[in-house]
Amino acid sequence: MAVFQTAELLIPREDLLENWAVIACDQFTSQPEYWREVRAQVGGRPSTYHITFPEAELGGDKAARIASINDHMRRYLTEDIFRCFPEAYVYVERRLFDGSVRRGVVGVIDLEEYDYRRAAVSAVRATEQTVEERIPPRVRIRRDAVLETSHVMLLMDDASGRVLDSLEEKKQTLPLLYRFMLMQGGDEIMGRLVQGADARALDTALAAYERETRARFAETGKAPLLYAVGDGNHSLAAAKTCWEALKRERPELAGTRHPARYAMVELQNIRDKAQKFEPIHRLLTNVTVNKILSAAKDICGPGGFAVDWQAGERQGTLFLDKQLGSLPVAILQPLLDRSLSESGGSIDYIHEEETAAKLAKRIGAIAFLLPKISKDDFFHGIVMDGVLPRKTFSMGHAWEKRYYLECRKITED
Numbered sequence: 001m002a003v004f005q006t007a008e009l010l011i012p013r014e015d016l017l018e019n020w021a022v023i024a025c026d027q028f029t030s031q032p033e034y035w036r037e038v039r040a041q042v043g044g045r046p047s048t049y050h051i052t053f054p055e056a057e058l059g060g061d062k063a064a065r066i067a068s069i070n071d072h073m074r075r076y077l078t079e080d081i082f083r084c085f086p087e088a089y090v091y092v093e094r095r096l097f098d099g100s101v102r103r104g105v106v107g108v109i110d111l112e113e114y115d116y117r118r119a120a121v122s123a124v125r126a127t128e129q130t131v132e133e134r135i136p137p138r139v140r141i142r143r144d145a146v147l148e149t150s151h152v153m154l155l156m157d158d159a160s161g162r163v164l165d166s167l168e169e170k171k172q173t174l175p176l177l178y179r180f181m182l183m184q185g186g187d188e189i190m191g192r193l194v195q196g197a198d199a200r201a202l203d204t205a206l207a208a209y210e211r212e213t214r215a216r217f218a219e220t221g222k223a224p225l226l227y228a229v230g231d232g233n234h235s236l237a238a239a240k241t242c243w244e245a246l247k248r249e250r251p252e253l254a255g256t257r258h259p260a261r262y263a264m265v266e267l268q269n270i271r272d273k274a275q276k277f278e279p280i281h282r283l284l285t286n287v288t289v290n291k292i293l294s295a296a297k298d299i300c301g302p303g304g305f306a307v308d309w310q311a312g313e314r315q316g317t318l319f320l321d322k323q324l325g326s327l328p329v330a331i332l333q334p335l336l337d338r339s340l341s342e343s344g345g346s347i348d349y350i351h352e353e354e355t356a357a358k359l360a361k362r363i364g365a366i367a368f369l370l371p372k373i374s375k376d377d378f379f380h381g382i383v384m385d386g387v388l389p390r391k392t393f394s395m396g397h398a399w400e401k402r403y404y405l406e407c408r409k410i411t412e413d
Contacts (some may be wrong), residue, residue: 003123003226004154004206004267006089006199007108009080010147010407011191013044018179019045021189021403024232025054025150026399032056041183046081048149048404053141058280066141073147082407085179089194089202091167091174092266095187096400100274103164105194106203106406107260109154109227116237118386121223124154126233127382129390137240139245146411148239150264152232153395156209156267157379163205167194174198178405181409185399191406197323222383230395232267239263249337259410266402270375277378279370280349280391281330283355287345289314290367292336299324299335307332310357311366318368326381329370333389336368349391 019042029036035056042049051071053065075081075092090106115122123408140302142148145182156163167174174192181188194202209225217224227399229236243260247253284292289311301321305328308317318332325331340347343365350356353369358365373381382388395401 003108003113004107006087007408008086009085009088011177012081016046017178019047021182021405022049022082023403024401025052027401029055029072056132066215070144088198091192091194093190102274104266104268106266108264111240111261111263112239123226126387127228128388130237134234135237138235139241140362142238143243147407148410149407151402152236152265153230153402154265154267155270156227158209159271163209164269166205171196173278182403225379225383236263264408276396277373277396279372280351280394281370283350283356285346285360285365292339299331308369310360311340326384329389329392330385350392
């Protein structure tokens with residue numbers, strides 16, 4: 001059975017879309033004004049704002065909000081909200097801030113093929129470390145939900161580009177499902193229906209990609225990684241947790257195609273020119289800089305990965321031993337964690353190199369400026385080293401994250 005599949009997708013009526021699509025709940029967590037503006041725009045109109053729980057608002061009455069989410073989901077299924085498309089994909093084009101267009105395909109993954117644990121050998125894995133305590137709140141939201149909407153972005157390493165190109169070549173013949181401007185500066189998004197013969201052709205392209213990927217990893221002696229979770233891993237982990245719990249409650253569901261066995265994602269190609277990966281730098285404060293640098297000698301070696309550092313007016317470069325890992329961050333982060341655990345201090349994760357270097361000029365601070373992750377090394381690094389440390393990379397800016405839009409039922413009722 002395929003890992004990535006079609007699903008019965010629910011798309012809101014075109015006249016509802018302007019207020020319907022809301023950005024991922026884990027964005028703008030420190031900017032409550034963003035969400036105040038969303039609330040003001042949406043009001044009582046149908047919107048994914050009413051069926052998701054922004055992290056910026058987690059300080060309120062959680063039980064009441066979750067009850068409201070479940071109530072809105074049930075209402076939306078009975079009201080004239082959705083257009084239903086069985087056994088379908090959606091080909092998505094999203095215009096980004098710099099004018100580039102990011103392409104993807106909305107479908108579902110089989111949660112039996114997904115594992116978020118560090119030592120996972122499944123076909124679908126997390127890219128970064130999963131923080132276990134972030135899963136239960138999401139489980140509470142999904143446990144009694146009847147609908148699913150998703151901000152998960154799943155990555156494939158399709159060097160040939162054939163999967164998405166096969167849709168690009170025929171997109172003018174694919175029925176247009178939606179085209180509109182996303183709220184709060186999200187720019188334009190367009191979705192086209194992929195169904196019937198077009199869906200089967202896409203399945204053929206995906207099967208070829210999976211065969212080639214398995215063959216590429218065969219020489220490593222490691223289990224192949226077909227798809228990696230770029231954004232939304234904790235939400236996907238919650239879906240997996242709920243499915244496993246449901247199987248324990250109802251053992252007869254094991255092996256069936258119950259809707260909760262699947263989770264909706266947007267599949268994107270890491271090789272797409274619009275798919276930008278930016279490193280996240282490490283800033284340590286309230287530490288003894290010389291002690292950190294002395295300890296770092298243990299992870300250095302000739303011809304290693306070059307990682308620049310800045311501390312006050314001092315600066316230099318570490319050459320991290322390539323025998324210790326496939327990516328610089330996977331080598332550096334354990335050292336930083338040990339140093340902080342043993343000697344105290346704090347760590348922050350900074351997106352802009354200039355900002356990290358500026359903050360490192362303070363007394364007792366040091367910044368490690370990580371290089372960009374090569375797309376050639378990304379999947380290979382996860383296979384060889386396991387999931388990457390948390391905050392390894394960023395996929396674009398906050399306003400370029402996925403908006404909740406498509407839905408699907410996750411119950412049999």
